[in-house]
Amino acid sequence: MYRARATVDLAAVRRNIAAIRGRLSPHAACIAVVKADGYGHGAVPVAQAALQAGAMGLAVTTCEEACSLHDAGLARGALVMGPVLDEQVEEAVKTGAAFALWSPEFVRSVGRVAARMQTRVGLHLKVDTGMHRLGAAPAEVPALVEAVAAHPWLELTAVMTHLACADVDPEFTRSQLGVFRRTIEPVRRAWPQVRYHAANSAATLGHPSSHFDLVRCGIAVYGLSPFQHDPAGDGLSPALSLSSFVATVRDLEPGDGVSYSLTWKAARRTRVALVPIGYGDGFFRALSNKGDVLIGGKRYARVGTVCMDQFLVEVGRDAPVRFGDPVVLIGEQGSERITAEELAAHAGTINYEITCSLTARVQREYVGVPSHTDELEDHG
Numbered sequence: 326m327y328r329a330r331a332t333v334d335l336a337a338v339r340r341n342i343a344a345i346r347g348r349l350s351p352h353a354a355c356i357a358v359v360k361a362d363g364y365g366h367g368a369v370p371v372a373q374a375a376l377q378a379g380a381m382g383l384a385v386t387t388c389e390e391a392c393s394l395h396d397a398g399l400a401r402g403a404l405v406m407g408p409v410l411d412e413q414v415e416e417a418v419k420t421g422a423a424f425a426l427w428s429p430e431f432v433r434s435v436g437r438v439a440a441r442m443q444t445r446v447g448l449h450l451k452v453d454t455g456m457h458r459l460g461a462a463p464a465e466v467p468a469l470v471e472a473v474a475a476h477p478w479l480e481l482t483a484v485m486t487h488l489a490c491a492d493v494d495p496e497f498t499r500s501q502l503g504v505f506r507r508t509i510e511p512v513r514r515a516w517p518q519v520r521y522h523a524a525n526s527a528a529t530l531g532h533p534s535s536h537f538d539l540v541r542c543g544i545a546v547y548g549l550s551p552f553q554h555d556p557a558g559d560g561l562s563p564a565l566s567l568s569s570f571v572a573t574v575r576d577l578e579p580g581d582g583v584s585y586s587l588t589w590k591a592a593r594r595t596r597v598a599l600v601p602i603g604y605g606d607g608f609f610r611a612l613s614n615k616g617d618v619l620i621g622g623k624r625y626a627r628v629g630t631v632c633m634d635q636f637l638v639e640v641g642r643d644a645p646v647r648f649g650d651p652v653v654l655i656g657e658q659g660s661e662r663i664t665a666e667e668l669a670a671h672a673g674t675i676n677y678e679i680t681c682s683l684t685a686r687v688q689r690e691y692v693g694v695p696s697h698t699d700e701l702e703d704h705g
C-alpha cells in the first residue's frame with residue numbers, strides 16, 4: 326500500500342509523441358519539453374520515452390535541468406530555453422546543450438565560454454513576436470545573426486519564437502506568425518541550414534501553419550490538453566494518474582462538521598472517508614469542498630477543507646467503502662475517470678499547474694517501460 330502515488334505510463338508518452346508526429350509534415354520534427362521535472366512526471370523517464378518514440382530532441386528551462394538529463398545518461402544535449410547565469414553555462418556546454426539567445430550580452434558571454442572550452446555551441450535565436458516575455462525585437466535580429474556568425478565557436482542552429490495565445494486567440498497567433506515569417510525571411514535566404522520553430526502544444530494541435538521545421542511540445546507529450554478540454558478529443562492519452570487509499574472511515578450525525586474551520590457539515594446521518602494526501606503533496610487547498618474522487622469505480626464528493634496531509638470525502642452509510650480501498654484522484658477506475666483538466670477547473674487553474682505541483686512526497690511509479698521482449702515484438 327502507498328500513501329500517495331503518481332503512476333506515469335510511459336507507453337502513453339510514446340503514444341502521445343506518435344500522435345504529435347502524425348500531425349507534422351514529413352520534414353518537421355518534435356522536441357519534447359521536459360522542464361520542471363517533466364511537468365511533475367519525472368524528466369528522465371519521460372525524456373527517454375519521448376526519444377524512443379522519435380522525438381528529435383529535448384528542451385528544458387535551466388542549465389541544471391540540462392545537466393541532470395545528461396547525468397542520467399541522456400547523451401543528446403538539451404535546448405536550454407530560459408535565462409542562464411554565466412557561471413552555469415560552462416557545465417551545460419559540457420553536456421552538449423544548446424541555448425536560446427536574445428541579447429548581444431549573451432552572445433559575448435557564451436562566446437567566451439565556447440572559445441575557452443574550444444567547443445562549438447549551438448544557439449536558437451529567439452524573436453519576440455508579441456508575447457513580450459523573452460526574445461529579441463525583430464529589428465535586432467540581423468545584428469544578432471551577424472554576431473553569432475562572426476564567432477568561430479558559435480553556431481546559429483535555429484531561429485525561434487513563442488506564441489502567447491495559441492490556445493485561445495487564433496487571430497493574435499496569426500499575427501505573431503506573420504511577424505515571425507517576415508523576420509526570418511532574410512535569415513532564411515542567407516542561412517538555409519538554420520531551422521525555424523514557433524509552436525508549443527496548442528499551436529502544434531491547432532495551427533498547422535506554425536509547424537515550420539520543429540515543434541516544441543510539452544503539455545501534449547504528457548497527454549494533457551493545452552486547451553483544458555478532454556485530451557481524448559486531440560488523440561492524447563494522459564500519462565499520469567494519482568492515487569491514494571482510504572485511511573479511515575467515520576460515521577457522522579446531522580450537523581457534525583469536518584476538517585479545519587468545519588467548512589462542511591453533515592446534512593444527514595452519513596459517513597466520511599479520509600484520504601491521506603493534501604497540499605503538502607501538491608494537492609491544492611483550493612480543492613476544498615470541490616470535486617470528487619473515485620473509490621470502487623464510483624464518484625464521491627470532497628467535503629471540508631483540504632489539509633496539508635489529508636482530506637475527507639462523503640461516502641454515505643450504505644457505500645461499501647472500507648479501510649485500504651484504493652482512491653483515484655486523477656485517472657480511471659471502473660468506467661469513471663477524473664482528468665487533470667477537471668481538477669484544474671475546480672481549483673481555478675490549468676492542468677499544467679496540477680501536475681507540476683505534485684511534491685517529492687508523492688511516490689512516482691513508472692509503467693509501460695518497454696521490456697526487451699516488447700522491443701523484439703516491435704521489430705517483428
Ligand SMILES: *Cc1c(COP(=O)(O)O)cnc(C)c1O
Pocket residue numbers: 358360406487524525526527541542543544545551
Ligand atoms: C514550456 C514551453 C513550451 C512548451 O509549451 P506547452 O504548452 O507545454 O506545449 C514551448 N516553448 C517554450 C519557449 C516554453 O517555455
